[in-house]
Amino acid sequence: MNRTRLRNRDLTMQFVDETSFYNRIVLGHLLPANLWDPLPHFIQTWLRNYLAGTLLYFTSGFLWCFYIYYLKHNVYIPKDAIPTRKAMVLQIYASTKAMPWYSLLPTVSEYMIEKGWTRCFSRADEHGWAMYSLYISIYFVLVEFGVYWMHRELHDIKPLYKCLHSTHHLYNKQNSISPFAGFALHPLDGILQAVPHVVALFIVPTHFTSHLVLFFMDGMWTTNIHDCIHGDVWPIMGAGYHTIHHTTYRHNYGHYTIWMDWMFGSLRDPIEEEEEGDDGSKKRK
Ligand SMILES: [Zn+2]
Numbered sequence: 001m002n003r004t005r006l007r008n009r010d011l012t013m014q015f016v017d018e019t020s021f022y023n024r025i026v027l028g029h030l031l032p033a034n035l036w037d038p039l040p041h042f043i044q045t046w047l048r049n050y051l052a053g054t055l056l057y058f059t060s061g062f063l064w065c066f067y068i069y070y071l072k073h074n075v076y077i078p079k080d081a082i083p084t085r086k087a088m089v090l091q092i093y094a095s096t097k098a099m100p101w102y103s104l105l106p107t108v109s110e111y112m113i114e115k116g117w118t119r120c121f122s123r124a125d126e127h128g129w130a131m132y133s134l135y136i137s138i139y140f141v142l143v144e145f146g147v148y149w150m151h152r153e154l155h156d157i158k159p160l161y162k163c164l165h166s167t168h169h170l171y172n173k174q175n176s177i178s179p180f181a182g183f184a185l186h187p188l189d190g191i192l193q194a195v196p197h198v199v200a201l202f203i204v205p206t207h208f209t210s211h212l213v214l215f216f217m218d219g220m221w222t223t224n225i226h227d228c229i230h231g232d233v234w235p236i237m238g239a240g241y242h243t244i245h246h247t248t249y250r251h252n253y254g255h256y257t258i259w260m261d262w263m264f265g266s267l268r269d270p271i272e273e274e275e276e277g278d279d280g281s282k283k284r285k
């Protein structure tokens, strides 16, 4: 009993050391020490997640928009499909408003990890590299499954759609979707769609830093799938698929891969869509 308690205390200390280290790196580079150092640990962690999320959103959004709409003008996207500045400003406004709330999720998740309530472990080599890879693969499948069903239910349960998810579907044409739409959701919608990352921690032993990296990578991915450029790399569910989701409302709920939509019968392929469009004989389902 004592040994278990001691082990839990060591684990807690390891995680607190780690989160404090990340707080120092991000906050120490962005803010004067007297502004963040006196704050309680939980608030420091929230502030770090908030600043890191905001930085990620604006950096990836602006760089990507500059590249596809300016540097590669008319290469990837036809001129009449480039979103208006007004649409992008509205998406930035919705995202900025929701960001403080989104940041609560990783903060609460880190709190639970520090308390030793999850199955997180601290050192990547703790279980050996083979087990590490297996655990990360299971984590990935759980997130794919969770995001798919969370997103699908946000459509199928009508009050949820009306009160939460419809905010994101204000953008329903190619020329109204931009990389900035990725975070333009009702705050609770954004949190619910990211919850599978936290639930997975209670099911599968997960390396803490890998979880954080995967969580923030999700943010980058969300930006990417709203650029309307179809990459056509199997089995990736890229922007071509997500554009269809925004126009039909009942296909392609998935996240990184097409597998969940394929398994649960909601997949719609962008190539097939184009062929049907050219042919003109078949109508969209
Ligand atoms: Zn949707």
Ligand SMILES: [Zn+2]
Residues within 6 Å of the ligand: 168, 181, 182, 226, 242, 246
């Ligand atoms: Zn979307």
